[in-house]
Amino acid sequence: MLATKDMDFMKPTITFNQRAQTVMVTGGPVPQLPENYQEVFRRAGEMAACSALAHRLKNDPTTWPYGRFAIYWKTSELDATALGYGEATDGCISGIAGQWHGDESGMATAEIPSSDKGEIHVADAAVKAIVATWNANTTETNEAALALNDGISLGFDPIENAAYVWTDDPNSRFTSHASQSNLRGTVEEAVCRKLTLEFHNNKSWEYTRWSVAVYDAYTGTRQFIGSGTCPS
Known part of the structure; x- marks a missing residue:
């Protein structure tokens, strides 16, 4: 770890x-x-x-x-x-009502840059997949398109085998409940697709969980808007 x-x-x-x-x-x-x-x-x-x-x-x-x-x-x-x-x-994994949830300590660990080449590769691919998935759904969500420089970041917490996605929302894109719901769905779809693919292709890959947080201007902190475990 x-x-x-x-x-x-x-x-x-x-x-x-x-x-x-x-x-x-x-x-x-x-x-x-x-x-x-x-x-x-x-x-x-x-x-x-x-x-x-x-x-x-x-x-x-x-x-x-x-x-x-x-x-x-x-x-x-x-x-x-x-x-x-x-x-x-x-028990060794924290959960609420049997469901895993990301937290601040996991986020802090995920923010420390990975030195593992496989993690770096998957993180880069997952961020690109988030942007592509979001943009593919804009006709249904009526959201503006995202770009790679819109502040979406991803890091790994090797302790609870979780991928954390966060944004400090520099352009105030995710302030509404609707946009946060759309981001949550996008992250779950795109990140789980990448994690599951790597899990099946790489026997040493253990990351199966995801969590996403956005910046809350009222509190000046990041707020978690979704967490989960990817289907195997």
Whole structure:
């Protein structure tokens, strides 16, 4: 997960606290590390530990004692700060009513440029597909055509295997409910088409989820307008 963001230099140390039945994932120290990198390490550590423990608990429910995990970051060789913790029995993917939804932490990870050539290629193709799909539907939606320089961006969150689409809407194209609904439908159609194609052609491809957010001038922040999981 860290390697796709060129962060594999943050190699974790894994230890076990038998009394607390907890797996400890510890990173650092790395001098002058940006704070958002620590957040990605936390998310990656939680997902990796949770997935591994859930798998082990399923296979050895009566003999495997570790069900908890804790993520730490060393601020020095002697001191470490707790970044997060959880239990594998609570599930590893967040959801609402059984549906996956994108969130700010996933968006922040997706905004960090990918170092993986496959992700870069798919991201470029998906943005072009969004623009082409939107423009193909303008006769039905009565929307103005989009161009590649209209501020549509796409990045990947390798922790929850999601493609995030966002726009800061420089031309105020997506302020109405109708235009946001049209964008949501366009993203789902175009991005899922690209993700599903890559999933079938590339055995190592794991991205199956999508989310889209637009800039809200009233709050000065991006607001999520849609998320989902692509059909396999």
